[in-house]
Amino acid sequence: MTNASACRRWLAAATPNLDEARDAVDRILRDGNRASDVISRIRALVRKADEEKERLDINHAMQEVAALTQGEVGRNRVALRMDLATDIPPLLGDRVQLQQVILNLVMNGVEAMASVADRPRELLIRSRQHESDKVLVAVRDSGIGIDRQNIEEIFNAFYTTKSQGMGMGLAISRSIIENHGGRLWAVANDGSGVTFEFALPVETIGATSNQPAGGFPE
Ligand SMILES: Nc1ncnc2c1ncn2[C@@H]1O[C@H](COP(=O)(O)OP(=O)(O)OP(=O)(O)O)[C@@H](O)[C@H]1O
Ligand SMILES: [Mg+2]
CATH class of the missing domain: 1.10.20 (Histone, subunit A)
Structure with a gap:
């Protein structure tokens, strides 16, 4: 620069x-x-690192990240809310890497709300079962938002609008999620702010994708 x-x-x-x-x-x-x-x-x-995958409870991983960010969240006057589904099956993943993704999304959310003064600064972290064999994690903020035409560009390495930013957080996060067989994307909220979501396959026991489960005739 x-x-x-x-x-x-x-x-x-x-x-x-x-x-x-x-x-x-x-x-x-x-x-x-x-x-x-x-x-x-x-x-x-x-x-x-993809050989390091362990069986993990995504809710627990999310709670640990929330605890870790408490200081930063408090300093920025952000109200952090968690809405975790209780019936989520375990998934196979690298705990540290997935926590790094969640941490990146939370920090981006907090940073996106730093200049917000006319409405509550709210960060909502959710988990849900998704499409029968996936887990969905969402991080929703009420920050400055993203222009719809930039919603893919933000995932490019070095794309940043912050003076102290590297523009690496989302690029690395997407690599990590794709490496786990999942997908990471962003959606502009109807109101203010953005929701980042990722979907990861849950651990399937015994079955593989090219083997029809059960084997009953159609
Ligand atoms: N929650 C968000 N709300 C609004 N804009 C966002 C949000 N998250 C990311 N962005 C935009 O996407 C850009 C890229 O984000 P990314 O996390 O990759 O890099 P960064 O936060 O700028 O720097 P760093 O490498 O330190 O994470 C940000 O600079 C910002 O413009
Ligand atoms: Mg970032």
């Missing part, structure tokens, strides 16, 4: 300094390459 601003200044001068601008662009390219190396490595890490 610093190099890009420098480059801009070199070009905007009455007599543009092309040598300096070229050097700045070289540094931008170098940093960009370095950054994409970092992402490849993180992706590889996420993929490798």
